[in-house]
Amino acid sequence: MRSPPSVPDYDSEMTMKTTDHSQTPITDLHLGGLAPRDAISPNFRFYELTRSDLAERRGIDNGFETEAQLQAAVHLARQVLQPVRDQFGSYSPNSVFRSQALERALKLRPASWISTSQHTTGCACDIEVPGVTTLDLARWVVKNLSDFDQVICECYDPSKGPNSGWVHVSLKPPGVGANRRVELSYIRDVESGRMIYVEGLRAAVA
Template identity: 80%
Template sequence: MSTTDRSETPVEDFHLDAVAPRDTVSANFRLYELTRSELAERRGIDNFFETDAQLQAAVHLARQVLQPVRDAFGPFTPNSVFRSQALERALKQRPASWISTSQHTAGAACDIEIPGMATLELARWVVKHLTAFDQVICECYDPRRGPNSGWVHVSLKPPGAGANRRAELSYIRDPGSGRMIYVEGLRASVA
């Protein structure tokens, strides 16, 4: 299988008919890392990009979010980047008619963890060190379950899609209802 180094290719020059899974899209990330999903593999769900826009958004995200995190902390594999509508439905247990509005389906979001680093600490690092992000969400972090409980969701609008909001949120368990809710600010999922 051929591999092409596309780490210097302008984002707008990425097209579905001219890429291969092992092509490099940034210094340390390959295209297949932006579409891999254990759930998709187990269920036989096609999770490759459907449009050039999704591909270009994911490459932009790899260069502006994943690569700086890799440069700072060393090798890691993102939990999730692009998710097809079929994968979103399987993940969220929704009917075939449901359409997700998640930024993952646009290739504009990733979920990451760094082994041994507290999830909340990683979220704070992203806010402090990345020049652009749309949302940073500390999701399901409970320090009682260890430093790698939960994950950090980072989204980044693709070029030309408007200004990034720089929103800082947490997805935590509401002590009153026991339900998971989004709240402003970065914090652990404990009262």
């Protein structure tokens, strides 16, 4: 009797096809040279740098457009995402690179609008870590990362739970200028009811 056809082990196939680029210099990483599940740091995969639920739902191309964007995002993963992972354990970033099309969809802007967000250059990420309050995570990043451009505690309201909001961290790649080490919070102003940026790390006004 003929044996039934074997079912492919897709996890094994993907594992076999992956390459470890965690030690590859960022200048040696190029568009088209990385598979989605290739490692770009000890605990992060290439696809995590461009993953977006909104882009998937809307059919928006959120792939890197330039090698500068790719290399900046990998540098960010190694210098920001990985140290946070080493300290707190497994998590996946909410957002790293965002194309202009994704930025427009996210912020409800017209087709002519150009975002200046550091996400569009691959230099920023939004992160949350389960079990770590957003404000504590922001403070840890400021205290323990070797460098950063901006750390913003965004929309953190303790009355909505310890993981409300997120932490925005940006880091310029080598050769692009000095990082500013700016600390900000994005909170709701009591008087106007509008969201505003204020200096320092703090909870939102409830």
